[in-house]
Amino acid sequence: MPSNPSNPQTDELSEVETDLVHVARLALASNSSHAQVTLRRLARRYRDRRPALASDLVMLLRESPLRSSAGRATVMAEPIDTESRLPLVREEEHVVLSVEPVLDTETNASLQQLLREYRMPEPLLEAGIAPTRTALFTGPPGVGKTLAARWLARELGVPLIVLDLSTVISSLLGRTGNNLRKVLDYAKSTKSILLLDELDAIAKKRDDVTDVGELKRLVTVLLQEVDSWPGGSLLLAATNHPELLDPAVWRRFELLVEFPLPEPEKLAAAIQRYLDGNEIGNETLSMLAQLYVGSSFNDVEREVMRARRAAVLDGTSIEQALFQIAQIRIRTLPAAQRGRFVAEIIRSTGMSQRRASEMTGVSRDTIRKYMANQSSSSAKREEIGDAG
Ligand SMILES: Nc1ncnc2c1ncn2[C@@H]1O[C@H](COP(=O)(O)OP(=O)(O)O)[C@@H](O)[C@H]1O
Ligand SMILES: [Mg+2]
Secondary structure, X not given: OOOOOOOHHHHHHHHHHHHHHHHHHHHHOOOHHHHHHHHHHHHHHOOOOOHXXXXXXXXXXXXXXXXXXXXXXXXXXXXXXXXXXXXXXEEEOOOOOOOOOOOOHHHHHHHHHHHHHHHOHHXXXXXXXXXXXXXXXXXXXXXXXXXXXXXHHHHHOOOEXXXXXXXXXXXXXXXXXXXXXXXXXXXXXXXXXXXXXXXXXXXXXXXXXXXXXXXHHHHHHHHHHHHHXXXXXXXXXXXXXXXXXXXXXXXXXXXXXXXXXXXXHHHHHHHHHHHOOOOOOHHHHHHHXXXXXXXXXXXXXXXXXXXXXXXXXXXXXXXXXXXXXXXXXXXXXXXXXXXXXXXXXXXXXXXXXXXXHHHHOOOHHHHHHHHHHHXXXXXXXXXXXXXX
């Protein structure tokens, strides 16, 4: 039967068929970097119409090393380690995020301004000011430093080149010392964002006495680069341990962006993103957000994904699965913290003590005691304040 060209379903199917053949051809030719670029493009194309398919593709792409020099008229070859012949950088030609970052207000303001500077450089240049060339991201692990770099690259539509110092530092030291130079020249040769990730790896390596001279040389080269980074491309660096960095390193960067541990409201927003359209009640969401105060986004994402898997395997709802994980976590909280946690839920949601007790499994007695303690101590503070 001839297919009806105006039938949108048939159209879509034939589009998928064409894509499938294209990907198959690349796979059979073992052209993995080109296949990655194509799959990334498909993930974007299907994001709205076939979200499940798009997210499957994104997961697959995440599992394979992100590296591609195809699809771009590269002037320079991707830099590789002279000795091992392995790539020194991880490159994302077209960034596809599986989750949009949830950002702290101040962090967001800094990054939004950075975007504006790159999107409309003309007024700045007319005023004789260059857009920010270098920025240092600091904060604990798992709060979105690497994610934010990827997000910036996607927003600006440029490739992201990542030099992860925690994995390649040894390649940057030693006799084959021009590996670093290769990476920097490569990044400068193309309109891109270069991320020096896990910068503190350099400081940690300091204990390794044999490398001290080499390390100094590496730091010197890096600092010179930060100083002389050309306008037009952005140099980012990220560290989990800013205190390990020499103040001389800090001072070199034009912009410092802090990524704090998330507040409960940000955690709630992130949990909703990780649920990917699966809904849970507001009370459960508030409880979880309070429960994970002090955790990173990454930790919370892991817990939500665990609950989603458990829900599928056990045939329960995700809310129930999350609830079960939460109950275990609550039981292991130290008593005082458990009391504070429940009091905070009651304060932030306005739910009754009875309801809070049902949800958390903390006895009403404990809750009453804690609330009474709290109000008497705040009353005491007021008295002292009044007297003074
Ligand atoms: N701000 C955030 N918003 C949403 N998800 C986040 C955020 N920060 C981290 N995550 C989740 O945790 C993962 C790891 O975060 P990452 O950016 O690598 O942390 P960092 O570089 O600060 O150690 C991300 O890929 C994302 O899934
Ligand atoms: Mg990181």
